[in-house]
Amino acid sequence: xxxxxxxxxxxxxLQQVVxxxxxxxxxxxxxxxxxxxxxxxxxxxxxxxxxxxxxxxxLIVTEPGRxxxxxxxxxxxxxxxSDDAKIxxxxxxxxxxxxxxxxxxxxxxxxxxxxxxxxxxxxxLEVSLSQIDxxxxxxxTSFAMAQQDVRYYxxxxxxxxNNNELCCVSTDGHRLALHKTTADVQTPExxxxxxxxxxxxxxxxxxxxxxxxxxxxxTKNHLQISLGSLVMTCKLIDGTFPDYxxxxxxxxxxxxxxxxxxxxxxxxxxxxxxxxxYKGVRLTxxxxxxxxxxxxxxxxxxxxxxQVDYTGEPLEIGFNVVYLLxxxxxxxxxxxELNVKDNTSSMVIHPSGDDSSTYVVMPMRL
Numbered sequence: 001x002x003x004x005x006x007x008x009x010x011x012x013x014l015q016q017v018v019x020x021x022x023x024x025x026x027x028x029x030x031x032x033x034x035x036x037x038x039x040x041x042x043x044x045x046x047x048x049x050x051x052x053x054x055x056x057x058x059l060i061v062t063e064p065g066r067x068x069x070x071x072x073x074x075x076x077x078x079x080x081x082s083d084d085a086k087i088x089x090x091x092x093x094x095x096x097x098x099x100x101x102x103x104x105x106x107x108x109x110x111x112x113x114x115x116x117x118x119x120x121x122x123x124x125l126e127v128s129l130s131q132i133d134x135x136x137x138x139x140x141t142s143f144a145m146a147q148q149d150v151r152y153y154x155x156x157x158x159x160x161x162n163n164n165e166l167c168c169v170s171t172d173g174h175r176l177a178l179h180k181t182t183a184d185v186q187t188p189e190x191x192x193x194x195x196x197x198x199x200x201x202x203x204x205x206x207x208x209x210x211x212x213x214x215x216x217x218x219t220k221n222h223l224q225i226s227l228g229s230l231v232m233t234c235k236l237i238d239g240t241f242p243d244y245x246x247x248x249x250x251x252x253x254x255x256x257x258x259x260x261x262x263x264x265x266x267x268x269x270x271x272x273x274x275x276x277x278y279k280g281v282r283l284t285x286x287x288x289x290x291x292x293x294x295x296x297x298x299x300x301x302x303x304x305x306x307q308v309d310y311t312g313e314p315l316e317i318g319f320n321v322v323y324l325l326x327x328x329x330x331x332x333x334x335x336x337e338l339n340v341k342d343n344t345s346s347m348v349i350h351p352s353g354d355d356s357s358t359y360v361v362m363p364m365r366l
Contacts, residue, residue, distance in 0.1 A: 002089065007082070014044060018033065027049075029111070030048060032070055035091075039060075125217070141177040146171070157169070163187065165182060176247055178359070193236050199232065222236060247360055249360070254285070266304040267328070271321045271325070282318050291304075319347065333353060
């Protein structure tokens with residue numbers, strides 16, 4: 001394999017692909033990136049055996065071939081070169097020679113047949129939606145995914161596809177986030193898939209908020225997403241996601257409308273003196289006032305009050321302040337709607353005037 005390429009051509013796609021490569025892999029070959037050079041293209045593939053990223057660069061290649069090259073070392077080499085650098089690659093006898101000007105590097109390669117690649121998907125369901133809609137759905141829901149939970153099906157994001165609609169749901173058992181958006185898809189019945197946390201994090205990193213279309217391909221075991229020349233394929237989590245609709249309480253008469261930023265700032269201030277372990281905050285709603293109170297084992301306290309448009313019975317209830325702040329950070333409207341039945345019920349939060357997103361936060365005893 002032999003070719004020449006500029007840093008400006010190689011570094012951006014290399015940076016995209018190297019993100020999925022873990023620093024410590026069980027199999028040494030997965031520390032490498034697969035280079036596949038054809039007559040008029042260079043394809044780079046990185047994987048952690050759960051998520052695969054593949055991108056293609058148009059390039060006139062001197063000698064086509066395939067090899068695997070250490071990902072992080074090559075990335076650091078390219079990053080250290082000047083932006084106008086030209087890079088020459090030549091692979092022979094299990095060695096990759098990388099030359100740029102007076103700088104020369106020799107890297108050890110590993111056999112291509114040891115590198116795991118995802119086979120082409122067979123008869124996938126195809127979906128199309130705008131990149132900005134997918135990015136918004138992830139931003140509004142991904143924070144509620146569980147982390148390393150023994151209930152492995154919670155360590156990811158649920159995608160539900162129905163006629164012209166995509167629904168994203170996540171929960172860690174203490175809070176739930178749901179967002180719906182439009183998508184070009186026709187299905188005889190609803191289809192669902194659980195996308196692992198690693199894949200969702202990679203998508204967040206790779207999307208750019210544009211209104212270009214994204215193509216999704218879904219099979220029983222894999223999800224594949226194409227963003228221009230970049231293709232991400234991930235294994236799905238094999239499990240049954242909880243019936244989230246049963247978790248969302250029915251609307252009650254105890255409703256509050258409040259300025260989102262003012263509430264965020266008040267909760268952030270009060271969180272300074274919250275119990276460092278439980279992060280509890282006590283909320284009281286009465287006579288158009290939202291009271292906020294925290295304390296800790298050192299008998300330190302914080303209190304705050306906000307004007308609120310509230311209709312309902314006087315109420316006092318406790319929550320994890322971090323969970324409330326996560327929801328408010330995900331909401332983009334000026335105001336937030338709070339709805340809670342009583343002091344033992346979960347709170348439902350909506351962006352004001354926007355029914356595409358729903359959040360549920362369980363109460364805690366203080």
